[in-house]
């Protein structure tokens with residue numbers, strides 16, 4: 001079996017690495033070519049040109065947005081009989097359009113975004129939410145297993161991207177609400193590390209309180225693993241889904257407003273947790289342990 005992987009970024013690097021554990025030839029391509037060569041050195045993958053990669057049986061992509069995936073597919077169409085598994089956090093309508101288009105050429109398209117942060121990619125424990133035809137899902141599942149802790153077929157084409165967008169807007173809501181809560185506690189002179197320990201042993205806990213708040217915000221590191229502009233993109237996808245069905249979703253609209261305060265140029269440079277700095281500025285109070 002030949003597997004191709006396009007996009008060796010913060011997530012794709014590790015995901016493609018796990019695929020090399022399978023009994024298969026793993027071809028990799030990255031826009032910045034030296035990363036593909038470094039991947040080949042580290043994992044025994046094969047750094048190739050895109051023309052060669054799209055001859056694979058299964059092709060993975062993990063790019064910033066659906067626009068880059070559409071551009072690659074338009075320039076380098078995959079061969080008939082293959083399955084394209086797009087692990088980008090993308091746009092449901094784009095998945096549906098690509099799926100229809102590729103089907104005419106004998107190719108199955110699965111939207112298969114992932115969740116679990118770079119640490120989940122490194123450990124091979126990602127959650128993979130998949131939209132598309134069940135037969136294609138069943139063909140891809142044993143391969144995806146190489147980097148997954150949970151794989152769910154969530155519906156037709158576009159359903160995986162929809163679940164991912166809703167997951168990420170919930171994550172953003174959790175982080176913002178937690179930060180507002182911590183800011184109130186700080187203003188009341190409560191010890192933030194002890195407060196967080198209590199919350200993490202109580203019903204207010206979340207992944208944000210257990211990992212992001214202590215590791216990125218209270219530590220003041222804001223270590224970049226997931227760029228804020230990518231989260232802004234996911235929030236935008238979720239808001240478009242909400243608008244398409246005309247539901248009010250007041251809280252989620254507020255979330256979009258909060259996270260769009262930082263301009264796009266800076267948002268590409270910083271980790272998503274740095275969005276909380278706009279809250280800190282507004283409250284004139286840092287979420288530090290001092």
Ligand code: NDP
Pocket residue numbers: 007008009010011012030031032035062063064065068087088089090114115116117118225226227230231
């Ligand atoms: P990165 O920015 O780390 O990597 C992006 C990858 O896309 C790089 O390989 C980059 O190549 C490539 N790329 C960018 N623009 C183009 C282009 N125009 N043509 C071809 N290749 C391009 O992103 P992540 O790995 O963090 O994210 C990838 C996807 O996964 C996104 O959709 C994101 O929302 C999602 N995601 C990210 C998570 C995270 O924690 N980081 C968690 C879950 C999902 P180059 O090396 O040349 O820049």
